[in-house]
Amino acid sequence: MATNEQEPKVTLHWLNQSRSQSIVWLLEELKINFDIKLYHRNKQTMFAPPELEKVHPLGKSPVVVITPPGGSAEPIVLAESGYMANYLCEHFPEGRRLVPQKWKEGMEGKIGGETEAWLRNQYFLHYSEGSLMPYLVLSLVISRLKQPPVPFLIRPITTAVANRIISSYIFPNIYRHIKFLDQQLSTSGGRYICCDHLTPADIILSFPLFSAKDALDNMGQWEGGSWKKEFPRVADYVNHLQNEEGYKKSTQTIAKVDGPNTEVAPKM
Ligand SMILES: N[C@@H](CCC(=O)N[C@@H](CS)C(=O)NCC(=O)O)C(=O)O
Numbered sequence: 646m647a648t649n650e651q652e653p654k655v656t657l658h659w660l661n662q663s664r665s666q667s668i669v670w671l672l673e674e675l676k677i678n679f680d681i682k683l684y685h686r687n688k689q690t691m692f693a694p695p696e697l698e699k700v701h702p703l704g705k706s707p708v709v710v711i712t713p714p715g716g717s718a719e720p721i722v723l724a725e726s727g728y729m730a731n732y733l734c735e736h737f738p739e740g741r742r743l744v745p746q747k748w749k750e751g752m753e754g755k756i757g758g759e760t761e762a763w764l765r766n767q768y769f770l771h772y773s774e775g776s777l778m779p780y781l782v783l784s785l786v787i788s789r790l791k792q793p794p795v796p797f798l799i800r801p802i803t804t805a806v807a808n809r810i811i812s813s814y815i816f817p818n819i820y821r822h823i824k825f826l827d828q829q830l831s832t833s834g835g836r837y838i839c840c841d842h843l844t845p846a847d848i849i850l851s852f853p854l855f856s857a858k859d860a861l862d863n864m865g866q867w868e869g870g871s872w873k874k875e876f877p878r879v880a881d882y883v884n885h886l887q888n889e890e891g892y893k894k895s896t897q898t899i900a901k902v903d904g905p906n907t908e909v910a911p912k913m
Contacts, residue, residue, distance in 0.1 A: 653711050655679040659899070660693050660706030661686055664726050664852045666909040668707040670895040671730055671848045675739040679709075683903055709733070726852075727770035730845040745840055762840035765829075769838055769846035777853045780818045784857075784864065785913050787811060816865030823861070827876045836885055843889065851886045852910075858883055860913035 657672060659665040659681050672679050684694050684706060698704035701724045709729055712720040723729040734740030745762035752758030790807040791800065826838070835841025838850060861872040873880035886892060896909050 651714050652678060653713050656682055656710045656712075658682050658684065658697060658700050658706055658708040658710070660684045660697070661903070662908050662910065662912075663693075663706050664849075665707035666895060666899065667726065667848050667852045668709065668729060669898055670851070670889075670891050671733065671845060672709075673895055673898065674743060674843070674848070674891050675733055675737045677733070677737055677739075681899075681902055711736075725774070726849050727774055730770055730849055731767075734845055743843065743845055745842075745844060762834075762844070765833070765839035766844045766846045770849055773846070773849045773853060777822050777850075780815055780822065781853050781857050781913065784811065784815045784819070784860070787815065788913070811864055819857075819861065819864060820867075823872055823876050823879055826882070827879050830878045830882055836882065838882070843891070847886060848891075851883075851892065854879075854883045855887065855910045856913055 655672065655677055657665060657668055657679055659669065661684075663686075669681070684697055686693060693704055693706055695704065697706060697708070700710065701708045701722055703724065705724065707724070707726060707729065709723040710720050711723070721732075723732055734744045745766055746760055747763045748754070748758050749760055787807045787810050789795075790803040795803050829838060830836075833839060833841075837843055837847050839846055861867075862870075868875040899907055899909055
């Protein structure tokens, strides 16, 4: 863990079943020494504990706090996964390995001079939270209308309303996203979303995909009966990310500090 006076001290504020698992993966890929401060969701409400608000006013996780070496400056508090990924990759040397080369030869600083892989990495870091996650969160919240604590007697009505919202609004949008990801994977030039190697975008995208993968089939009609049959390329991608050494190692890291039964990925 980080104690060297020459190195910045990095602390990840980690919450069970949250995006913070992707940040463990990213910090390890970047070979950064970091401490982990654990938080657990309230089992009834699933909210983060209020102590997280002392780290960042929104009280969400992940948050990364970096204290520059030698007390030279104030600690920097990073929230928002995509922003955090960009900041960490810019300031730690291994970021150069993960982030694709920015400029095409001879096109430095010009509009349109960026490589396709670099543009994709930037795009997908924003896409994950800005476009994909909102439908998954909506689906999670609306699905709660079908379960306790909604009283048994009114549950048939709330279930009908929930199913209607899912079939008319949420599923068509989620379908559009899986189809889009399939098309993007078919043109990325490799097994990853930006190019032929792992990038921060893959790591950040892994959270929505791991969270949704078991729930997608129940949301609507897929050709062949399942999303994996209709979009095997996306299924292969998700499987491939789950089998990445770095992801597996990140789950072991958390198991070591939070115990072997800790839940890292949320279930929708
Ligand atoms: N847009 C933020 C999302 C942060 C967020 O919503 N985190 C969730 C966990 S994945 C959280 O802390 N939930 C607990 C709560 O809302 O109380 C990011 O990209 O990091």
